[in-house]
Amino acid sequence: MIKQDLLLRAVIPAPVLAAGVFAVGFTPLAWATGVVYALALVLLTEWGLRRSGRGAFGPADWITFARAILVGCAAALIADGDFALGWLVGLVGVALLLDGLDGQVARRTGTASEFGARFDMEVDAFLILLLCIQVSRTLGLWVLAIGLMRYVFVAASWTMPWLTAPLYPSMARKTVAAVQGVVLVVTVSELLPTSVTLVLVAVALASLTWSFGRDVVWLARHRVAVSHRPARIVAITRSSLRRPLGHAWPSHNQAA
Structure with missing residues (x-):
């Protein structure tokens, strides 16, 4: 089999x-x-x-x-x-x-399973990166920041394990995540004028930067509290991989 x-x-x-x-x-x-x-x-x-x-x-x-x-x-x-x-x-x-x-x-x-959730998220993340590459050909290389930000976050967690701690539930985070995929698909389809998509992608990047920044600050403030419970962190982080239905973008630290 x-x-x-x-x-x-x-x-x-x-x-x-x-x-x-x-x-x-x-x-x-x-x-x-x-x-x-x-x-x-x-x-x-x-x-x-x-x-x-x-x-x-x-x-x-x-x-x-x-x-x-x-x-x-x-x-x-x-x-x-x-x-x-x-x-x-x-x-x-x-x-x-x-x-x-x-x-x-x-x-x-x-x-x-944990594998299934991780597999699903990696496919989503790579798709977003591909869309960023395509959009960057018309709007500029700065668009790649949207697709690369999550990978940079994961890479940073290798040297700063506290970034892998579970985050609190946030509707704002989910909304920002969904917006990235929607904006990129609309931009790739060329349904709207370039001037409009330029603003939309810039707003999407700004919102994603804010979301990541807010979560990093929160994790940094709570790293002392969680550093004494490594086993607990691993257990919670693994369970957090099972994300709700419909996200177009994985939560930052769910793929660490």
Whole structure:
């Protein structure tokens, strides 16, 4: 069963990439990007499963895997740079529509897991980064700050473990997180004038900076209190990985 699961994960991306070649006209650069992404996807999911003590995907994980493949196709398009905008919007749209379905399936089938929650969040985060790369081509490199901020936060937590402590529930944080995805998708679709999207993306970045800054300050103020309960922090942080349905963006320290 485990070997069959791994084989499926290794084989499934191939026909999807092949379809991309014929349907979209993937160039060698796009093809290479897709192949590297597919290999990384298979290897990282296998590593994650082994680390979590699981040998195979659950029903919800396959939905997340399907979303990850769509994100990989989007990555191939963006790497190429010369594509019909409708393809990218379509891929991203389907990937976002499927977001939350995996969590719903996991809960209904009783197969929710830390691995599944982490996998879901990593796919979301990488999709946001890809959208930032695409938007930066028209608005400037500063847009990348939206997609990179979360990764910088995670990297900082390696030297400052107190950043991994659980955060208090916040509707403002959830709202800011959702806004990032919505604004980036609207900007990529080119439905609005550049002047309007420039303001929207700037406001989105400002709100995200405020959200991260507020949480970092809160964590810094409480780091002495939590530093004496490392086991408790690990337990709470792991449980916090199971985020509510519908987030377009993972909470900062949930992927640390």
